[in-house]
Amino acid sequence: MTLSVLDLFSIGLGPSSSHTVGPMRAARLFSRSLAESGRLGEVVGIKAVLFGSLGATGRGHGSDDAVILGLAGLDPETIGADEAPVVVAEAADSGRLRLDGTHEVAFSAQDDVVLNGWESLPGHPNGMRLTAYSTEEAAAAAGTGVEDRAEGAGVVSTQEYYSVGGGFVVTAEDMTNPADAEPDVPEPYPFVSGDELLQRCRESGLSIAQVMHANELTRHTAEEIRSSLLQVWAVMQECVENGCTRTEEVLPGVLLAKRRAPGLRRRLREQEAKGDTKDALWAMEWVNLFALAVNEENASGGRVVTAPTNGAAGIIPAVLHYFDMFRECNDDKVEEFLLTAGAIGTLFKRNASISGAEVGCQGEVGSACSMAAGALCAVLGGTPEQVENAAEIGLEHNLGLTCDPIAGLVQIPCIERNAIGSVKAINAARLSLAGDGTHRVSLDECITTMRDTGRDMMSKYKETSRGGLAVNVAVNIPEC
Template sequence: MLSVLDLFRIGIGPSSSHTVGPIRIAGRFLAELQQAGVMPVVERIDVELQGSLALTGVGHATPKAVVLGLLGLDPETLDPEDADNRVSALEASGQLTLPGGRQIAFVPSTGIRFAYDVIPVLHPNGIRLQAFDAEGTKIADSTWYSTGGGFIASQRQLERPVTADIVPAGPQVPHPFYSAAELLAICEAKGVSIDTLILANENAMRSAGETGLALDRIAGVMMACIDRGLSRTGILPGGLKVRRRAPEIWQKLQSGPPSNEREQLFDWLNVYAMAVNEENAAGGQVVTAPTNGAAGIIPAVIRHYCWDAEDRTARVRKFLLTAGGVGLLYKQRASISGAEMGCQGEVGVACSMAAAGLAAVWGGTPQQVANAAEIAMEHNLGLTCDPVGGLVQIPCIERNAIGSVKAANAARLALHSLEQTKVSLDQVIETMRQTGIDMSSKYKETSQGGLAVNVVEC
């Protein structure tokens, strides 16, 4: 089993697959060079971005991400401002300091190549890294894939033959499950809630105290991101001249809240989600939930429904554990990569996870929680990923706002019924997977179709 902490990763914007993943891949490449004992003779490093990483890499800050990884930075601990300064210094000097202190020439504009013509077979987000010695002899050559949500895999891993549908990963846990049906059956047999079951699995991977503190830290980073997004004004980077709107909406809410509950619900959820995704678009610190492009939905719902409660810690932990459990199903049975599934695999999955978490906080049974997750995804099926200009701004920022409202509504609908919905959670996950496979690549994070070609950049 994967851990829910694998889904909720702290990193930087604007993309988990195009920014966080490449940082980790470049760092892993350096680690391999060290392990192979060839680092002392490395004189040149070449990087080739393939597939979606090439087609939308500029707008997703992928070249910068590769540089950050080569500089030895970790997406979870780096400071965004310091990272920008270090990238600028490297671009000015043309010198990359390798582990151990030795410097080699590296100019990002020539050392990182966009292979627009290469569409990888194993996964759309490919990166090939090569190292050469002083004579130009190739001493290392590896291809990696950024598979969504900050997850990465080497070509060797993905080409490994498997004899079953499930590839075992991670430590043994007391309650392994590989479908929603299995998850619900275990909950019924044990007489426990989904979050209790997930917590037992998590505590098999680390101590209970460490799990709790990790969940609290994730929630804290989410809320800090909202706070920054509510206060920072200006134009987002990238050339589309998209103005930050969350601070203005926030000021209106503070000065004169809407008069009726429905408008108030929409506005609060909207402003919190937009605050996160405007921060993400600016390259700020966010939590993949389960991706950066969909990072605003879960924090928005937590902020509005859990953060001011007296039992905040218990509510938030229940929410994250339940949402994470549902997210694991999507990760294990389909994908959370926009380059594979379109935006249904990002905003759709985040909406489904948030609906499940909220239904649990509201006292829903395991079946009602699964119903909430199913309802949310059912009405995100077919959602395309067609970012204008390759930037995680249009339609991504507003899409998170809409997704947060959908999540709350799905949770409410699920609590009105006791039986399983006609469409099960497993069935909707499989439908999402099949839809993603059938979807044209133009609508899967390549900026080759939809809004990306019908909206003129200016």
Template sequence: MSTLTPLRVERGAYVSALDLFSVGIGPSSSHTVGPMRAGLRFRGMLAASGELAHVDRYEIVLHGSLAATGVGHGTPDAAIAGLRGLDPLTVDPGEVHGSWQLLDAGGEVRVDRVAVRRGDVQWEPRARDHGHPNAVTFRALGGGRVLEERTYLSVGGGFIRDKGEPARDSAPVGPLPHRFSSMSELLELCRAAGGDHPGEIARIARENELAQRTASGVDEGLDAVWRSMVECLERGLSTHGVLPGRLAVPRRAARAWAALVERGDAVAAPESLSVYAMAVNEENASGGRVVTAPTNGAAGVIPAVMYHALGGRSAARADVHRFLLTATTVGSIIKANASISGAEGGCQAEVGSACAMAAAGLTAVRGGTPLQIENAAEIAIEHHLGLTCDPVGGLVQIPCIERNAVAAATAVTAARLALLGDGRHVVGLDVAVETMRQTGRDMSHRYKETSEGGLAVNVVEC
């Protein structure tokens, strides 16, 4: 994976595929990866100012959704891991999980020479005045005074920003050859190039990548993303047991896969698509290594569609790259104009976005024109509008795992429908994305990752 500084996104700017698809740990990109990156950034700031050696106490305050479902998502564990200097890209997941369980039992966790205790982690689930539902404040104290304090917003997909930083970040490092703020502008770029070629959108995305990285860096980065997706999926197909948390949800993907193998048609079976998606999300729910696609909660959709449609780990490199690059443009447009954060827009912003990205990528690989690609993404988004985020027990398990399986099938259906037409349709992707934004704005906070409504309150936890 590339270790270059992630692109900083402005409204409508292209988000690098190597930032949108980033390797991290489960169970949540916004509740686990984001707070971990925030803690790591805070530590880096203390080190740069020379204050790290003077810290004798840390305080971590979880606000809003990070507090409401933080225990189930491993948020305090992740925040402490970041303070310890651990990076979600490279960390062994086993080094992260378990801190809060230890603190809650009266123990302590060491951050360098500083002991973090239960009272140092504070919870403010009703706080929604920080600019985003996912906010975390880190405070470093030493010698009886506050040495440094920062509040960070975890805005979805593992992306973070400082509180007060513009919602649409500043321009990317260096100029991009192709700028677009919407799908209509992207399609105009395709038309200007005289292209209705199925690889036109991927070409534009690749040229934007090459403005930031070398050709080998782009290719190796995309290869690493796919390799991580495959490894995660295949681990899920072979791992049995029970998922962590008080729901005691049994892992089903490995059992289902074994049944398909015994039946003799595992790879060809239509059910395999759903099993692939479940395998990834069971790995995520267990806190394992996973690729944000574009988030952890929706991580199973894109790998499942790719693995199923492209021939598994033997997929052609060109197809993998075309799929990921095409999907990235759609994810960029959604992130810039709506949201990929469940705490901000409900599950339509997570699984809905992943479904649209997968539909676009599959349509491109199967020879679809830019208009057909746009149509496929729109179909996928349109039929996820209003989807709530109401995880039972605050865990990324019910209904999240099955929801990825259903969305993977929807993505394939959307691509098939789009390829049957010529790309002309009534509702454009830009309209669907704007509708998603408005719907997320109007949706009650109870249905946006707080576990205060829907299935989360109507399912009796055993």
């Protein structure tokens, strides 16, 4: 199984990679498959059922709207943030949806996208089933339970998908045979663990970024890698700028959470203008700002880089902005930073999970903190051993972190948690650089611990909004 850094850093819409980007991709794949099979013209109705965590928090995460957008053939990478609400409102108001952008069917946003948060499909907590019907009777009779898989007369096609974190989507068949889902590409420096990655570096004399780059060359040209990573960085910068310049005072949703980034930047700029920058933690204020800006954009459905998820999308950009602002940064350093972060991210994806629904927030904020810590350590001149140490520290102190978004919105605790995670990542890099790379707990051991802890974590702490802050903080949720 091979993983590209460009898969880990994809561009899409907020607020969630697993609950927004993934369902949108799955729905798009489904409508595309209908078109490619030549059967799209037979379809008169469609039903999407979102199970498990997708069903439990889908409303707050915008999963229902994402399915509509995907069925309409829209791609999370290219859709405009302003376009999404227009398409969703049109479908809801007209009672019609244009599948794959071409074939119009009757559609009820209320009845045809069903959130079933009480049952889960067997493969993953983020499961969904999409079915296309050729008769109105079959569509009307469609059940919404796990056992209600539709087959036979009136069914054009049915498919189950899993959104496994970071915007990655697999079918039920891929889950049972992952080797088919991601065929191996021969790489010059293959690694499946942190230990192997270090071994490849020692044998070759290359840095972690150089090892990752050499492997990426089996999939992309050097120019493609560079331009794609610089584009990722450009979108991260644009996202921070957007987050700092919004004029709306509160974020969408019942929490009425205040946007803090615009006011914080105004204050920091005023202080700067007065020369009031002597505070020893001045840089930390900016790191907080960068993370808040990205995650407020994400919470409002803005354009973000999934890194490695949307809920945790602020940490890697915040740490890279910190490096850009307070150290010597250039395009080579940006590439080195993102390749190093990507190499570490593949270890999480391969050996544990980056899905909050699977392992809790340790898999999202913990993974992002670890990736950012290792990447910062690398661009500050750390050896591969120090980078691995930084990544390990970045994860170790997020172990056990639960996912309990209040009202199912990716806002509280998510937004602040990214700011805290960013500062933690910088500290992890500094702690590592203060040593020689030797340390007691390896990154692999820490990732295994995260996986085991996630497995033991009760499901109410894994992106269901049925535990933790989500049940202990009073919120007035209006009747739907």
